[in-house]
Amino acid sequence: MEHLRPVTAGVPQEGAPAAPDLADLLKLCGRGDQNAFAQLYDAVSARVHGLAVRVVRDPAQAEEVAQEAFLEIWKNSGRFDPAKGSPLGWLLTIVHRKSVDRVRSAEASTRRDTTYNQQNQPVDHDSTAEAAQASLEAHRVRAALESLTPIQREALELAYFGGYTHTEVATMLDLPVGTAKTRIRDGLIRLRDTMGVGA
Amino acid sequence: MSDIHALSGAYAVDALDDLERAQFERHLRDCEICSREVESLRDASALLAETSAAAPPAALRDRVLAEIATVRPLPPVVTAASTPHRRRRLPAFLAAAAAAVVIGTGGVVWQQVDDDGPESRTEQVLAAPDAQTFTQVLPGGAEATVVRSKELNEAVLITHDMPAAPNGHAYALWLQHDDVMVPAGVMPPGSDNEVLLSGDAASANGAGITVETAGEEHPEPEGDVVVTFDFESEA
Numbered sequence: 001m002e003h004l005r006p007v008t009a010g011v012p013q014e015g016a017p018a019a020p021d022l023a024d025l026l027k028l029c030g031r032g033d034q035n036a037f038a039q040l041y042d043a044v045s046a047r048v049h050g051l052a053v054r055v056v057r058d059p060a061q062a063e064e065v066a067q068e069a070f071l072e073i074w075k076n077s078g079r080f081d082p083a084k085g086s087p088l089g090w091l092l093t094i095v096h097r098k099s100v101d102r103v104r105s106a107e108a109s110t111r112r113d114t115t116y117n118q119q120n121q122p123v124d125h126d127s128t129a130e131a132a133q134a135s136l137e138a139h140r141v142r143a144a145l146e147s148l149t150p151i152q153r154e155a156l157e158l159a160y161f162g163g164y165t166h167t168e169v170a171t172m173l174d175l176p177v178g179t180a181k182t183r184i185r186d187g188l189i190r191l192r193d194t195m196g197v198g199a
Numbered sequence: 200m201s202d203i204h205a206l207s208g209a210y211a212v213d214a215l216d217d218l219e220r221a222q223f224e225r226h227l228r229d230c231e232i233c234s235r236e237v238e239s240l241r242d243a244s245a246l247l248a249e250t251s252a253a254a255p256p257a258a259l260r261d262r263v264l265a266e267i268a269t270v271r272p273l274p275p276v277v278t279a280a281s282t283p284h285r286r287r288r289l290p291a292f293l294a295a296a297a298a299a300v301v302i303g304t305g306g307v308v309w310q311q312v313d314d315d316g317p318e319s320r321t322e323q324v325l326a327a328p329d330a331q332t333f334t335q336v337l338p339g340g341a342e343a344t345v346v347r348s349k350e351l352n353e354a355v356l357i358t359h360d361m362p363a364a365p366n367g368h369a370y371a372l373w374l375q376h377d378d379v380m381v382p383a384g385v386m387p388p389g390s391d392n393e394v395l396l397s398g399d400a401a402s403a404n405g406a407g408i409t410v411e412t413a414g415e416e417h418p419e420p421e422g423d424v425v426v427t428f429d430f431e432s433e434a
């Protein structure tokens with residue numbers, strides 16, 4: 001089983017001189033090794049935080065979500081099973097799930113701060129773009145996304161970054177009920193196969 | 200390909216609502232194909248995060264590292280006969296007590312504790328001066344109400360127009376203590392019921408109904424959640 005590599009070979013990311021093996025780090029974390037966790041943090045924090053910001057949008061809440069996710073990653077580090085996927089896939093699943101839960105519960109409780117958030121969006125767009133572009137992997141992913149049909153790509157992005165359910169995505173894209181889930185799945189499969197990750 | 204398999208992609212990107220998610224997670228336990236597919240699609244979805252990387256403020260690192268220093272990592276899951284999915288924490292002594300609860304198709308495991316007084320225990324709870332009432336209306340219009348008396352340490356579930364549980368299934372009742380769902384009995388057949396819950400109602404912070412396979416032991420909820428009651432939500 002070939003897995004998503006944490007860092008593209010030869011391209012140092014996020015200041016890490018040599019890519020640490022995330023699976024090894026998780027194993028050490030599971031034994032309570034806080035240094036290993038600090039290394040893990042440095043290796044993945046931009047992706048963890050960036051994902052939370054993209055989904056949650058409100059920077060303060062995104063930080064909270066990232067912090068919660070890191071705590072959960074630490075607590076569950078000993079339970080990571082390399083037979084079931086890549087370390088990055090595993091930990092970003094935790095981040096994504098928390099981010100989606102946060103946007104949905106925030107909407108369910110109130111929409112009162114929508115205006116405030118729209119007017120106070122202190123995300124540094126330059127540094128965001130810079131961090132993303134610094135990653136060769138990001139370019140490869142963008143290229144791979146180009147190979148999806150526009151509907152597949154849109155459905156996938158609304159689901160993953162928007163945090164919408166497939167039923168909501170179907171309505172937003174004027175798709176017949178029940179077809180958005182197929183577009184999302186097809187899009188992911190194409191992305192997976194183009195990038196050569198997963199099983 | 201039946202419909203449920205088609206949810207693998209949406210599940211991998213958390214694009215299911217709570218009910219679908221619960222149904223699909225149940226399906227995952229039995230469907231090796233979907234399990235494998237979800238694993239690979241999650242790895243694929245993680246690629247999307249490459250395009251949104253953004254370094255966090257330095258202060259986050261300090262907060263995170265300080266926080267994890269105060270928490271012990273969970274022990275590894277020791278391979279057991281039962282499924283590791285969605286396990287809920289259940290202290291050993293509760294598990295032992297819970298093992299006694301068996302959902303029977305016809306058999307009623309719970310029953311009123313005593314009928315010695317002029318009022319049944321259920322009636323006492325409903326008439327208790329400190330009775331608290333929590334009502335939930337289900338999507339189909341059915342109504343479920345939990346009445347709890349802390350003083351009597353009892354709770355009663357009252358249902359109206361409850362649809363029958365699916366064939367081979369029964370409604371299981373639970374009292375929630377912190378994050379642990381403790382078995383509190385089984386609902387007898389019939390749409391309108393008054394059921395005295397077993398267990399410590401006074402210290403519970405919630406209750407719930409799930410659909411479980413009949414005739415099996417259910418020390419913890421495994422099936423779909425029908426409704427939950429939050430005892431701390433009382434206005």
Ligand SMILES: [Zn+2]
Binds near residue numbers: 204226232233234
């Ligand atoms: Zn399946």
